[in-house]
Amino acid sequence: MAVIYPFLTRLLCAALLVLPAYACNATELVDRAVLSGLASDNNNDKIEAITALGQLSNPGAAAILAALGEGKVLVAADGTVLVSVAAGKALNPATGETVTSPADAQTVNMNNRLRRALQAAQASAELFSPVAATRLAAAVKLQKEADASRTPVIERALTQEKDPQIVLALNIALASSAIKSSDAAVRTKAVIALGESKNPAFKQVLVEILAKDASGGFAEPSAEVRLAAKKSLEQIEDHQTIVSWVGNLFYGLSLGSVLLLAALGLAITFGLMGIINMAHGELLMIGAYATYLVQSFFKQYLPGAMDWYVVAALPFAFVITALVGMLLERTVIRWLYGRPLETLLATWGISLILMQTVRSIFGAQNVEVSNPSWMNGGITVLGNLSLSYNRLVIIGFALCVVVIVWLVLNYTRLGLFVRAITQNRRMADCVGVPTGRVDMLAFGLGSGIAGLAGVALSQLSNVGPDLGRGYIVDSFMVVVLGGVGQLAGTVVAAMGLGALNKFIEPFWGAVIAKIAILLFIVLFVQKRPQGLFAPKGRSAE
Amino acid sequence: MNTQNTRVSLLDATQTNLFSAKAWSGIGIVVLFFALLPVLNLAFPAGHALHVSAFAIALIGKFICYAMAALALDLVWGYAGILSLGHGLFFALGGYACGMYLMRVGKPSPEIVPDFMTFLSWKTYPWFWSFTEHFWYAMLLVVLVPGLLAFIFGYFAFRSRIKGVYFSIITQALTFAAMLLFFRNETGFGGNNGFTDFKTILGFDITSPQTRAFLYWASLSALLLALIVGRAITQSKLGRVLTAIRDSESRLRFLGYEPLGFKLFIWTVSAVICGIAGALYVPQVGIINPGEMSTENSIEMVIWVATGGRGTLIGPIIGAGAINGLKTWFTSVVPEFWLYALGLIFVLVTLFLPQGIVGLVRKLGQRTKGQA
Secondary structure, three states, X not given: OOOHXXXXXXXXXXXXXXXXXXXXXXXXXXXXXXXXXXXXXXXXXXXXXXXXXXXXXXXXXXXXXXXXXXXXEEEOOOOOEEEEEEOOEEEXXXXXXXXXXXXXXXXXXXXXXXXXXXXXXXXXXXXXXXXXXXXXXXXXXXXXOOOHHHHHHHHHHHHHOOOHHHHHHHHHXXXXXXXXXXXXXXXXXXXXXXXXXXXXXXXXXXXXXHOEOOOOOEOXXXXXXXXXXXXXXXXXXXXXXXXXXXXXXXXXXXXXXXXXXXXXXXXXXXXXXXXXXXXXXXXXXXXXXXXXXXXXXXXXXXXXHHHHHHHHHHHHHHHHHHHHHHHHHHHOHHHHOOOHHHHHHHHHHHHHHHHHHHHHHHOOOOEOOOOOHHHOOEEEEOOOEEEEHHHHHHHHHHHXXXXXXXXXXXXXXXXXXXXXXXXXXXXXXXXXXXXXXXXXXXXXXXXXXXXXXXXXXXXXXOXXXXXXXXXXXXXHHHHHHHOOOOHHHHHXXXXXXXXXXXXXXXXXXXXXXXXXXXXXXXXXXXXXXXXXXXXXXXXXX | OHHHHHHHHHHHHHHHOOXXXXXXHHHHHHHHXXXXXXXXXXXXXXXXXXXXXXXXXXXXXXXXXXXXXXXXHHHHHHHOOOOOOOHHHHHHHHHHHHXXXXXXXXXXXXXXXXXXXXXXXXXXXXXXXOOOOOHHHHHHHHHHHHHHHHHHHHHHHHHOOOOHHHHHHHHHHHHHHHHHHHHOOOOOOOHHHOEOOOOEEOOEEOOOHHHHHHHHHHHHHHHHHHHXXXXXXXXXXHXXXXXXXXXXXXXXXXXXXXXXXXHHHHHHHHHHHHHHHHHHHHHXXXXXXXXXXXXXXXHHHHHHHHHHOOOOOHHHHHHHHHHHHHHHHHHHHOHHHHHHHHHHHHHHHHHHOOOHHHHHHHHHHHHHHHHO
């Protein structure tokens, strides 16, 4: 054992994965008859032996194949095949004994033909590896370098395989091999199977079947196979179209939910209270930095609960930004009610101050906010479209926030007061609504939602002092498009803009898509200055 | 008959009182003072007590262009109540038209394409840049491009009665979109780096002190002209309608006026003045890039106007000078505090100085008069 280990460590990656099995079963012997082919001078015999080794479903055979690739297989004068282990030591795979390498032993030389056979054999051997990942990788490799001779190995592997993902990969590999078959019926079946797989990786194979060679004839002699290939190709392409649509829709929804989160706070402060808050983007930024602070706190004091720091960051960010918002409202904005243009300028000034403050405290560089582990990864749908968990979480989170805001506005006393003030400030004041306090609380609510949005943004993008700038134009667009004072409008506008953006992007690129969207909004507002969902009746101006 | 008389007398009043005699002499003195600075720069060698450095000339020349942009903004915001957050766009468009001319004449042959077009493997100038090697055509573009864009955009915006903050936000979006467009390399506007590497203007070396002095005087005269034009417009009957639009557009409409034409007129004039300011700015700073269209720049223009005092025409000029002077000082001495200062100016001016510096001076003047 002690001797075998250093040998093993020098093996290739693939062989390393077999290591546990090999170590506990070091006496896994290989039949001498199979090995003898390696000692032959004839290349065909060698190839036969290599292929046979590949079919053995025996980890010992896999180790010999790996050693062959490294030029460590020796043939002694008497025809005994040995595997060189360390300087001067060699293992006899047929007996499991370690012997001193004979002086007359010769290395088995490889040429290109042998090497190809070796690679195929190795892949076949890996199909029986105890490690699932190795088996999957081998199956995928076999799909790409299909060859009719592999069919029996793959079929045998299929009988043993339990993992559904590997079974699928093996089936595809089987079909790819079958395409090279000389029997047209087998080829047709294989082509149909390729179509069923809906895997774009096979497009090339199918295109090659349909291609014409230099003399103008089809590469594939059978018309039936060509027809099946054409159908399969269409099937794969249709599937790809669906995948790209679903993908666009998903990314659109994801972008839309980010826009929605960014704009929702604005929908309250601008839409309901009529305050142009240009510092809204900076409130998002503060929310993101609050997340960073909570993350640092958890790293320092609660490393065990790191995965849940984002959850703890939510109330923290909400409270911090709500406090900043209320402070702004009490000190600056309250003096400017009814003068929207001045509010715009004053809040812009505040945004500059907030940005510079954050820059002074945390530095101009971006800070690192990491995703908790449960947000990493994603689910794969439709074969090859992966939906990442962090985007899914944010879509869900945005919807939750919308529902909460809607509940607050429609079913709480504060919401009632806010709506009353929106409709008629003076009248609300007359009937005893404490307008000043409600203004402050509503502004705090809007700001707090911006803080929540900041937590979400910190999981998607870089956190830096300029974070908010990128969102301010977009979020105003959402509010204007959706219609002022309309929560439903904000939701529809955000999702619509997000999806539209992602559907335009593949054709025109990200920047042109953005320009197109902005121009679209400018034109749209020409037609419907009140936005998508205009208030009706007396409150409409 | 009676109304006829008042109308005549109104016209008389507007024509004779462009500026009061006192104001004329004040303007004359100030203009003369600033016009003399390049003379001091040229006449006295460096180190002389009366020498004005070339840096100061370039800086003041730049401020004059800013002042012109601020004046243009005051025409629409201070008088017609239309707050534009997109005047940086018009400024930059004028600058780009002028910059293209400067870049082309600086090359051995105007047909040689600049590097960024070589990278796009363009052999010739695209159609929208054709003829820009001719000075007068480029100057025509300086006026026409911002003017036309403003006219078309304004027509649609004002026709659908977009006003107030909506208009501001839409102009901001328009400028933002334009900035993204100009930042792209393949659109033919030079991408990130914009246009630079200017060598000559009308055959004169652009770096020589004489050319710089001439550019400075050109900017100063343009500013003076813009001031007089602005004053003429705002003192006219049309100017009064504009003020009425600012104060109560609906009421004016009920009185039978259609504000569209008035707004469109002042909006276009303002854009043209801004474009000219940009065209004068570019040869003096030597570069034009999409950064001029950023949201920040356009809002800064607004604060120049607010600080100086809107609706006064003189105010924006003072404001542009004061804020940019402060900016120069801050960014060279304590750069990390400039944003604090600018932010505070925004907040304090809107809270405590709604009429700006000019308003403050007027108020103080009235108070001393009252006491005496």
